[in-house]
Amino acid sequence: MIKKLLLPLFTVFLLGCTDQTASIFQDEPGGSITNFEDNIHGTYASTYRPLESENIVIRNATVFDGNGNKFQNFDVHFSNGKIQAIGLRLVTDGAKEIDGTGKYVTPGIIDNHSHMGVYPAPSVRTSSDGNEATNPVTSEVWAEHSVWTQDPQYKLALAGGITTFHVLPGSANLFGGRGVTLKNVSANTVPEMKFPNAPHSLKMACGENPKRVYSSRGPSTRMGNVAGYRNAWIGAENYKEQLERDPSHRDIRNETLAGVLDGEILVHNHCYRADEMATMINIGEEFGYKVSTFHHGVEAYKIADLLADEGICAALWADWWGFKHEAYDMSIANIAIVDQARGGTGCAIVHSDDESGIQRLNQEAAKALAAGRRAGFEISEGRAMTWITKNPAKSLGILDQTGTLDMGKDADVVIWSGNPFSVYTKAEQVYIDGALAFDKTTNFMPHADFDLGVKEWEDK
Amino acid sequence: MKFLKFFLLMPLLLFPHAEDMYLIKGGMTFLPDGSFAKKDILVDEGVIVLVEDSIGDVGAENIIDANGKYVTPGLIVFSSLGLLELSSLPETNDTSSNTYNAGFDPSKAYNPFSQAVRLNRAKGVSSTVHVPQASGYFSGLLTYTKINEGYKQKKQGPLGLVTSFGQSYDDSRAANLLFMEDLFNYVRSNKDDNYADMTQFMLGTGNDYKFTSRDLKALLKVLNGEIPLVVEVSRATDILNILKFAESQQIDLVLWGAAEAHMVADEIAKADVPVILDPLDNIPRTFDSLNSTYENAIRLDQAGVKMAFYYAQGAGSHNAYLATQSAGNSVAMGLNYSTAMKSITSNPADIFGLVGVGSLAPGFDADLVIWDNDPLELMTNVDNLLVDGTDQDLSNRYEELTERYMKEKELPNSYRSRE
Numbered sequence: 001m002i003k004k005l006l007l008p009l010f011t012v013f014l015l016g017c018t019d020q021t022a023s024i025f026q027d028e029p030g031g032s033i034t035n036f037e038d039n040i041h042g043t044y045a046s047t048y049r050p051l052e053s054e055n056i057v058i059r060n061a062t063v064f065d066g067n068g069n070k071f072q073n074f075d076v077h078f079s080n081g082k083i084q085a086i087g088l089r090l091v092t093d094g095a096k097e098i099d100g101t102g103k104y105v106t107p108g109i110i111d112n113h114s115h116m117g118v119y120p121a122p123s124v125r126t127s128s129d130g131n132e133a134t135n136p137v138t139s140e141v142w143a144e145h146s147v148w149t150q151d152p153q154y155k156l157a158l159a160g161g162i163t164t165f166h167v168l169p170g171s172a173n174l175f176g177g178r179g180v181t182l183k184n185v186s187a188n189t190v191p192e193m194k195f196p197n198a199p200h201s202l203k204m205a206c207g208e209n210p211k212r213v214y215s216s217r218g219p220s221t222r223m224g225n226v227a228g229y230r231n232a233w234i235g236a237e238n239y240k241e242q243l244e245r246d247p248s249h250r251d252i253r254n255e256t257l258a259g260v261l262d263g264e265i266l267v268h269n270h271c272y273r274a275d276e277m278a279t280m281i282n283i284g285e286e287f288g289y290k291v292s293t294f295h296h297g298v299e300a301y302k303i304a305d306l307l308a309d310e311g312i313c314a315a316l317w318a319d320w321w322g323f324k325h326e327a328y329d330m331s332i333a334n335i336a337i338v339d340q341a342r343g344g345t346g347c348a349i350v351h352s353d354d355e356s357g358i359q360r361l362n363q364e365a366a367k368a369l370a371a372g373r374r375a376g377f378e379i380s381e382g383r384a385m386t387w388i389t390k391n392p393a394k395s396l397g398i399l400d401q402t403g404t405l406d407m408g409k410d411a412d413v414v415i416w417s418g419n420p421f422s423v424y425t426k427a428e429q430v431y432i433d434g435a436l437a438f439d440k441t442t443n444f445m446p447h448a449d450f451d452l453g454v455k456e457w458e459d460k
Numbered sequence: 461m462k463f464l465k466f467f468l469l470m471p472l473l474l475f476p477h478a479e480d481m482y483l484i485k486g487g488m489t490f491l492p493d494g495s496f497a498k499k500d501i502l503v504d505e506g507v508i509v510l511v512e513d514s515i516g517d518v519g520a521e522n523i524i525d526a527n528g529k530y531v532t533p534g535l536i537v538f539s540s541l542g543l544l545e546l547s548s549l550p551e552t553n554d555t556s557s558n559t560y561n562a563g564f565d566p567s568k569a570y571n572p573f574s575q576a577v578r579l580n581r582a583k584g585v586s587s588t589v590h591v592p593q594a595s596g597y598f599s600g601l602l603t604y605t606k607i608n609e610g611y612k613q614k615k616q617g618p619l620g621l622v623t624s625f626g627q628s629y630d631d632s633r634a635a636n637l638l639f640m641e642d643l644f645n646y647v648r649s650n651k652d653d654n655y656a657d658m659t660q661f662m663l664g665t666g667n668d669y670k671f672t673s674r675d676l677k678a679l680l681k682v683l684n685g686e687i688p689l690v691v692e693v694s695r696a697t698d699i700l701n702i703l704k705f706a707e708s709q710q711i712d713l714v715l716w717g718a719a720e721a722h723m724v725a726d727e728i729a730k731a732d733v734p735v736i737l738d739p740l741d742n743i744p745r746t747f748d749s750l751n752s753t754y755e756n757a758i759r760l761d762q763a764g765v766k767m768a769f770y771y772a773q774g775a776g777s778h779n780a781y782l783a784t785q786s787a788g789n790s791v792a793m794g795l796n797y798s799t800a801m802k803s804i805t806s807n808p809a810d811i812f813g814l815v816g817v818g819s820l821a822p823g824f825d826a827d828l829v830i831w832d833n834d835p836l837e838l839m840t841n842v843d844n845l846l847v848d849g850t851d852q853d854l855s856n857r858y859e860e861l862t863e864r865y866m867k868e869k870e871l872p873n874s875y876r877s878r879e
Contacts, residue, residue: 121744152744208548301865321858322576322778324548331862354774355743363785363838370839375862423788423838454750 044144046194048183053434055079057092058415061100066107066389066404070382076105078411081433086405098429104420106385107405108163108412108432111358112268112315112392113295113351116154117147117167117182121355131170132177136214137232139202139256141177143167147190152448153355158184158438159445160359161414161427164195166396168203168295171270172213174228176203178256179268181396185432186446199266199397201292202256204229206271206280207326226279233287236261266292266397268315272326274302281310293395295351298327301334304341313347313395314338317357318367335387336372336379349395350387361388366421381421410434478519480505482849485515487526487830490533492806492819494798501531503826506849510822522851524844526830533805533818534586534827534847538736538770539780541588541607542570542577547776561596562621563674567603570613576778577607578856583781584835584842586827587817589619589808591777597643597669598623601678602690604814606827608847614825619812620714621682624692625702626748637701643671644709647679688712688812690736694748696720703731714811717741717772719749722756725763734811735765738772739790757790761799768811769803788836800836825849 056078063074063086075090076083084092118130129146132138147167157165163184169176180190181198210228211219219225236257243249243258259265267284271277271294284291293313294300298321300307300314307314316338321330331337339348350365352358369384393403402410411434418425430438438445482503489499489511500515501508543566545552554569567590571577580588588607592600603617623640626633681687689711691702699721706713715721715735721728728735739757744750760767769790771782787800809818816825826849833840845852 122746122750124747156742301862304865317775319779319782320775322546323776325546328546329861330858331865332858333862333866337862337865352774356740356773357775359742360789363789366838367785370841373839374841375859375866421839423785423836424792426792450744454744 044142045191046196046198047189047191048185048187048194048196049192050081050183050185050433051435051437053079053081053411054431054436055092055095056098056431056434057090057095058098058100058103058105058413061103061105061415062419063405064104064106064382064385064389064420065406066386067406068380068382068386068390070380070385074105076100076405076413078413078431078434081411081435083405083407083409083411083413085407098415100415102418103428104416104418104425105405106161106414106416106420107389107403108410108414108430109161109361109388110164110166110392110396110403111157111162111352111361111388112166112293112349112395113353114157114165114167114355114358115170115353116157116165116355116358117149117151118143118169119355120148120151121153131172133170133172133213136174136210136219136228137253138169138173138177139175139232140253141169142180142200143169143177143203144180144190144194147180147182147193149187149190149193150448150450152450153358154184154186155438155446155448156355157358158430159427159440160361161416161420161430162358162361163412163414163430163432163437164393164396164398164402165358166201166268166392168201168268171203171205171209174205174210174219174225175232175257176205178265179203181398183432185437186448195396195398195401197398197401199264200256200259201266201268201396202260204267204269204271204280206269206276207273208324209270222276226283229280229283230286232257233261233283237287260289261287263289266395268293268295268395270295272296272298274299276326278303278306281306281312292397293349296327296353297338298334299329301331301337302329304338304346307338308342308346311347313349313391315349315351315392315395316368317353318350318364318371332371333375333377335368336375336377339372339379339383339387340377347391347394348387349391351392362416362420362425363423364388366423369421381419384421478521480849481518481520482522482524482826482846482851483515483518483520484524484526484531484828484830487529487531489531489820490801490805490835492821494802496530499531501820501826501828503846503849506826507816508820508822508824508826508828511820524830524851529843530831530833530835530840531820532584532801532829532831532835533820533824534829534845535584535781535783535804536587536589536604536768536808536814536818537580537585537780537783537804538589538591538768538808539580540591540593540777541580541585541780542572542574542605543590544777545574545576555591555593557592557594557600558596560672561594561600561670561675562598562678563672563676564592564594564598564600565603565618566590566592566600567605567615567617570605572607572609572611572613575857579778579858580781581607581609581845581847581852582842582854582856582859584784584829584831584845585781586829586845586847588780589812592622596675597639597671598675598678601687602812604812606847608850609853614848616814618678618681618687619814620688620690621678622690622692622716624716626692626694626698627746633698637705641705641709644679644683647676648683651680651683682711683709685710685712688714690714690716692716694719694746696723696751698748699724700727703727703733706733707731719752719756721765722753722759723751725759725765728760729763729765733765734767734807735760736768736770736808736811738770738786739793739795740771740773740786754789754793757803758794761795766807766811767799767803768808769800784836785838788838791836797836
């Protein structure tokens with residue numbers, strides 16, 4: 001019998017995965033790629049096309065706008081894929097009316113740390129595609145080239161109100177590769193799921209994982225990790241100089257790093273310990289880039305002021321800890337302390353890094369809110385809602401398009417059966433760009449191809 | 461301790477242990493029948509003496525006002541609490557063994573001062589079932605311990621023998637079932653020679669699993685009906701096979717995990733086999749669990765299967781207390797509240813025949829939680845935890861770290877106070 005552990009394993013976030021299988025990177029044929037701009041807007045650009053938007057007004061609901069506010073008896077109107085207005089007794093022309101009495105409305109929930117698609121279900125070696133663990137520096141790989149579009153986990157996240165998620169490579173490497181931001185829509189190709197105009201991201205990882213994976217060849221220490229980052233950035237600087245002399249020169253490993261130095265690619269840095277986060281900030285200063293977001297940051301509360309001063313977001317769990325040494329110094333109020341730093345100018349994010357947690361990000365925010373209040377902070381529900389809407393949108397560089405219910409933004413909207421900070425509340429309807437993507441009341445949800453022929457019992 | 465059934469008729473009765481007595485007043489109390497009602501609870505010498513609408517002045521030294529609060533039995537979790545500090549560091553992990561398998565009982569490794577134990581107390585956990593993870597054919601023996609402060613904990617066990625059945629990287633599951641059958645038959649027919657030598661049997665099977673006589677004696681406990689076989693299993697057909705196996709061997713069975721149990725819920729109910737599961741397990745994580753669904757707990761309940769819940773999601777064993785979140789979500793999915801609450805208190809006790817724990821009734825150990833709101837809600841706090849009638853210290857390293865970095869955040873570490 002296979003020895004399966006009765007208790008949860010931590011393979012995914014310990015490392016993403018330890019799969020050492022080398023993948024064969026294939027350049028897209030025929031693509032004429034000369035610079036970063038073409039990479040995200042050209043050959044590999046999003047081809048996402050939203051379904052036809054409905055024209056809907058939700059009446060008399062409790063509304064979290066994503067900006068930190070909570071409004072009672074508010075209406076939310078969207079059409080043409082965009083938020084038209086929120087307010088009291090909106091006058092609309094021909095909009096379908098939804099009675100929101102007793103319901104809550106929020107922006108679509110955003111998870112800025114997911115491995116759906118690159119670690120799909122079922123979890124088998126042959127589709128474990130999240131860590132190119134063959135070299136400590138693999139900035140040349142792109143998570144979007146591993147994403148499996150038929151992962152049956154997307155729809156489960158959708159039922160939890162997730163409209164946008166950020167898929168990252170794992171944390172085996174110092175530079176794990178590029179991440180990709182996706183709309184939570186079923187499609188047959190990855191570009192059709194890509195969030196339009198979302199900046200690319202670069203996954204970096206501190207601490208235990210890289211030095212464990214590469215202990216025999218190096219880096220095998222934290223100082224070795226830091227030397228590895230710095231050498232890579234020096235290489236990127238040299239590459240940029242070379243590119244000035246010869247614009248046709250191609251080096252996809254350095255293209256990603258140069259994209260960071262040019263401010264085009266956002267750094268998402270897996271880092272648990274406070275001292276290491278501070279070191280990573282120093283490295284950013286040395287080479288002239290900024291970290292967008294530290295991920296996991298179990299010790300973020302120890303440097304909450306520094307993070308606020310630097311304008312760096314921290315994407316954190318409500319309560320995960322103790323699975324390794326660098327995750328030992330947990331504070332249950334971590335998210336609240338980061339949020340409240342420097343007069344409430346901190347940028348706190350609740351992330352999942354987990355295909356189960358992503359289904360209940362609202363519940364994770366509720367636990368973090370409760371812990372913050374218990375620690376003595378006065379934090380509103382509206383504020384806590386920003387941890388799973390506005391702030392992750394900001395972290396991903398898509399706040400101009402989603403993350404709040406501001407007029408003109410994408411109509412990514414969730415109608416909840418009650419207060420989303422209650423365990424008893426479910427997402428009832430989820431709209432993406434104004435189109436209904438999930439409806440609990442009619443049991444409408446997308447099915448992956450993988451699901452077909454499996455869940456026959458559902459109809460019996 | 462006497463059960464003073466007619467206490468209300470004898471208001472002048474003198475209690476001799478005022479300093480050991482707790483009177484918990486007016487809390488919404490979770491009763492054995494599954495309802496909540498406003499009750500007073502009298503505790504003496506570690507045991508619940510009375511649960512009544514109103515209990516007058518009995519001279520209890522400790523009176524806790526629970527008006528506006530909820531009172532439930534202490535949570536019983538399934539975890540590695542006290543056996544494991546950091547799962548990535550094997551030297552801090554006492555849940556596993558290479559020497560023993562079926563006979564492996566990890567309970568002697570229990571460390572009541574583990575930080576995870578303290579945290580879980582602060583979250584309403586009064587006791588845990590140690591889950592062994594030995595690396596052989598069997599994982600070991602389940603045992604039960606209170607997680608109160610100090611060196612002394614009341615323990616019960618062994619409660620069951622853990623194994624798993626299903627997909628495998630080497631042998632077919634059919635072969636695994638045959639092996640288990642052969643092994644059990646061997647143990648049954650050789651019980652009188654005290655298992656001095658397994659060589660002949662092992663040569664016959666051609667595999668390299670080790671069984672010491674301690675392991676085989678543990679198997680005999682299952683065969684003798686002293687403890688159940690606890691089988692981690694997912695696929696519906698595997699569950700049917702295991703039900704049949706248990707019937708043919710005439711052994712007691714408990715199913716664990718059981719992602720596809722809902723598909724064969726009637727068969728499980730008919731066999732009167734309980735299931736331990738996490739209602740949040742809805743991901744088809746393996747080809748054995750393609751039919752994972754939030755409906756699992758609901759359908760098992762409808763079929764009349766007794767369930768216990770544990771938390772099996774990402775936050776891990778250090779947060780075993782999150783069984784409340786699993787239970788709360790099961791209510792959101794449609795399970796009735798009473799079943800959900802029982803599944804993290806009295807049902808674990810019933811399933812494993814634990815004596816005197818898991819319910820708020822006279823004669824039971826005074827393991828109880830006073831919550832400031834609905835215990836299954838996400839934002840509810842624990843105000844008090846009594847274990848064996850003693851109010852527990854709920855302080856923990858994680859609240860201390862929080863305070864330290866909130867109160868004196870401008871100071872470098874060396875200058876911070878340590879309160």
